[in-house]
Amino acid sequence: xxRRKIVDWVFSGGAYCAVAVMxxxxxxxxxxxxxxxxxxxxxxxxxxxxxxxxxxxxRGDSVAVLAEWAEVRRARQPVYDALRAFEREMxxxxxxxxxxxxxxxxxxxxxxxxxxxxxxxxxxxxLTRRIYGQTRWDRAKVKRAHILFEEQxxxxxxxxxxxxxxxxxxxxxxxLALVFAVLEKDLEGLLRPRLRFYPQFLxxxxxDAHFFGGIGAxxxxxxxxxxxxxxxxxxxxxxxxxxxxEYARGGPVLSFLRSCVNTLAGVPSVVFGLFGLxxxxxxxxVSRGKSVLAGALTLxxxxxxxxxxxxxxxxxxxxxxxxxxxxxxxxxxxxxxLTVILPAALPGILTGIVISMGRAAGETAPIIFTAxxxxxxxxxxxxxxxxxxxxLSWNLYNMCTEHEAADEIRHVQYGMALTLVMIVxxxxxxxxxLRARVTRRLKG
Amino acid sequence: xxxxxxxxxxxxVGFSVFYGAQEAVKxxxxxxxxxxxxxxxxxxxxxxxxxxxAVNRMNDLIPGCRAAGxxxxxxxxxxxxxxxxxxxxxxxxxxxxxxxxxxxxxxxNVAYGPRLHGVTKRAxxxxxxxxxxxxxxxxxxxxxxxxxxxLGLSGGQAQRLCLARxxxxxxxxxxxxxxxxxxxxxxxxxxxxxxxxxxxxxxxxIVTHNMQQAARVSxxxxxxxxxxxxxxxxxxxxxxHPKEKRTEDYITGRFG
Numbered sequence: 001x002x003r004r005k006i007v008d009w010v011f012s013g014g015a016y017c018a019v020a021v022m023x024x025x026x027x028x029x030x031x032x033x034x035x036x037x038x039x040x041x042x043x044x045x046x047x048x049x050x051x052x053x054x055x056x057x058x059r060g061d062s063v064a065v066l067a068e069w070a071e072v073r074r075a076r077q078p079v080y081d082a083l084r085a086f087e088r089e090m091x092x093x094x095x096x097x098x099x100x101x102x103x104x105x106x107x108x109x110x111x112x113x114x115x116x117x118x119x120x121x122x123x124x125x126x127l128t129r130r131i132y133g134q135t136r137w138d139r140a141k142v143k144r145a146h147i148l149f150e151e152q153x154x155x156x157x158x159x160x161x162x163x164x165x166x167x168x169x170x171x172x173x174x175x176l177a178l179v180f181a182v183l184e185k186d187l188e189g190l191l192r193p194r195l196r197f198y199p200q201f202l203x204x205x206x207x208d209a210h211f212f213g214g215i216g217a218x219x220x221x222x223x224x225x226x227x228x229x230x231x232x233x234x235x236x237x238x239x240x241x242x243x244x245x246e247y248a249r250g251g252p253v254l255s256f257l258r259s260c261v262n263t264l265a266g267v268p269s270v271v272f273g274l275f276g277l278x279x280x281x282x283x284x285x286v287s288r289g290k291s292v293l294a295g296a297l298t299l300x301x302x303x304x305x306x307x308x309x310x311x312x313x314x315x316x317x318x319x320x321x322x323x324x325x326x327x328x329x330x331x332x333x334x335x336x337x338l339t340v341i342l343p344a345a346l347p348g349i350l351t352g353i354v355i356s357m358g359r360a361a362g363e364t365a366p367i368i369f370t371a372x373x374x375x376x377x378x379x380x381x382x383x384x385x386x387x388x389x390x391x392l393s394w395n396l397y398n399m400c401t402e403h404e405a406a407d408e409i410r411h412v413q414y415g416m417a418l419t420l421v422m423i424v425x426x427x428x429x430x431x432x433x434l435r436a437r438v439t440r441r442l443k444g
Numbered sequence: 445x446x447x448x449x450x451x452x453x454x455x456x457v458g459f460s461v462f463y464g465a466q467e468a469v470k471x472x473x474x475x476x477x478x479x480x481x482x483x484x485x486x487x488x489x490x491x492x493x494x495x496x497x498a499v500n501r502m503n504d505l506i507p508g509c510r511a512a513g514x515x516x517x518x519x520x521x522x523x524x525x526x527x528x529x530x531x532x533x534x535x536x537x538x539x540x541x542x543x544x545x546x547x548x549x550x551x552x553n554v555a556y557g558p559r560l561h562g563v564t565k566r567a568x569x570x571x572x573x574x575x576x577x578x579x580x581x582x583x584x585x586x587x588x589x590x591x592x593x594x595l596g597l598s599g600g601q602a603q604r605l606c607l608a609r610x611x612x613x614x615x616x617x618x619x620x621x622x623x624x625x626x627x628x629x630x631x632x633x634x635x636x637x638x639x640x641x642x643x644x645x646x647x648x649x650i651v652t653h654n655m656q657q658a659a660r661v662s663x664x665x666x667x668x669x670x671x672x673x674x675x676x677x678x679x680x681x682x683x684x685h686p687k688e689k690r691t692e693d694y695i696t697g698r699f700g
Binding site: 249250319320321322323324325326327328329330331332335339340343344441442443 | 557
């Protein structure tokens with residue numbers, strides 16, 4: 001009696017622990033993604049952001065933005081003046097002193113250009129990202145720190161320790177001292193941060209390699225690829241499942257086919273990617289190069305085993321008595337399958353489909369060689385057969401690893417991650433909802 | 445015995461059914477008379493259900509199942525090479541042990557068969573559905589909720605719905621495979637009442653475990669034991685003056 005209680009207790013304790021660990025994991029993984037990802041949609045935007053939005057997207061109240069811009073320009077003028085005054089001052093300096101200050105001044109000057117944008121009246125830089133100052137307040141504060149402090153490494157203790165050395169004392173008594181003072185005390189006056197809701201992040205085009213704008217092209221690409229893969233995989237998957245469950249009579253051919261499906265499920269996804277390139281593009285020539293179509297075909301192969309298995313299980317779970325009833329009324333096998341078995345198996349099949357769709361949306365390796373490009377415009381529906389597309393999964397990876405300024409667009413990376421997670425989550429919720437609905441209709 | 449051969453709807457001559465190597469029905473000779481109720485009784489595993497399910501070839505679903513000998517339905521060889529099984533099943537209605545309505549509306553359940561066989565006009569379907577539900581004495585209970593899912597019916601109602609569904613294709617013969625074994629006594633009584641009412645309109649063959657039921661509803665009774673047809677006689681004779689020792693032992697409850 002006592003022992004049974006202890007065993008019971010251990011088992012339920014273990015179950016609770018497992019659930020707790022799972023929840024903790026979820027919070028640890030999804031939590032930061034969520035918090036940081038939301039930063040792409042809601043953030044403190046500076047006047048540079050409002051100006052960029054107006055000029056690049058035609059969004060915002062142009063009168064108000066231009067008025068604010070004029071005010072900010074006036075507030076910034078002393079900074080630009082001080083930079084020029086210091087340059088003149090430097091010409092007068094003894095060459096030793098000038099040499100000492102030149103490198104530091106160059107960094108300060110470039111930092112100011114990045115923080116506030118180029119001085120009005122000077123020729124516009126070629127890159128859009130350089131036309132504007134910092135559009136996000138969090139990035140602006142980081143840039144300010146780069147100006148105010150010099151990063152040095154102290155190796156006296158053996159391991160290198162990062163030390164931030166203020167630059168201001170170096171320029172004590174020069175015209176540049178004003179720049180440090182203003183940046184330290186009145187950065188808000190120079191940039192006017194304000195809370196901005198940016199839901200259009202989801203649909204906007206990106207400007208200058210994601211420095212500005214949103215992830216519309218990536219979202220569209222992910223949706224095309226996932227939907228396209230399902231469009232191809234679902235009919236084949238269901239037909240295969242029907243064959244396995246209703247037609248196949250056992251024997252070596254069936255076991256061979258089954259092990260083929262199971263093996264397919266275990267093949268690493270990058271192999272699918274290479275196969276897609278070799279077969280669909282290089283052999284079948286479904287498109288001249290990478291395309292949404294080739295990617296969707298590859299993803300369809302990847303999720304096919306999942307669709308087949310889920311459908312098979314759903315069909316196997318349909319009570320045999322339904323089949324007997326239909327057959328006893330004179331229905332042929334095919335009619336029985338279409339009118340009784342598949343409708344009754346629908347909830348299970350749907351679940352399999354939506355879970356596969358989540359997988360297709362998130363897979364990276366299969367589309368690298370077949371469909372994905374790092375930078376590209378939003379692909380129109382008419383171009384999916386021939387055009388490659390950016391997609392969330394691949395571009396997320398690409399922007400974290402290959403982007404020339406990966407550090408500066410962390411918010412876009414997290415925004416993409418959050419969006420991808422949300423799309424998959426929404427698909428799963430849709431599965432639960434659909435399943436409940438269909439089950440309710442079936443159960444009465 | 446003259447009735448049996450004179451007007452038999454289903455005739456078995458040396459008919460056997462095998463599950464792999466095992467012979468479940470052994471060389472049975474039996475004629476199910478037209479328009480009457482024939483009960484098939486016997487202990488579990490005696491082959492009575494297997495025999496019944498051979499008539500509409502439902503045994504085809506079981507892998508490794510095959511038949512030998514002759515089984516004639518209305519002059520046609522049921523296991524003959526050129527029989528249309530779907531057509532055969534349409535002419536042979538079946539009610540199963542467990543109520544098995546489709547997960548569809550009550551209306552769609554009854555209309556399933558007629559639709560299958562090409563009835564598409566709403567008015568014609570309505571008529572068939574109503575007539576069939578009347579035939580199964582279910583109409584008054586469900587007429588206001590025909591669009592509701594059939595899985596919401598009670599067990600007894602569901603079984604009568606299955607009967608209505610079978611009647612809707614206008615079969616010539618009704619096979620009932622222990623139709624009341626999953627039902628409570630009251631629902632059982634209603635089904636038995638229905639069988640008595642349907643007598644004459646259809647040839648009915650009912651497999652049952654319940655000897656009282658066989659005695660109550662049937663005109664003739666066949667006793668199966670270990671795959672062999674031991675005795676086949678008018679029900680009143682079989683239960684009062686069994687000719688075979690094994691029949692007597694079974695109906696008096698000495699085994700089974």
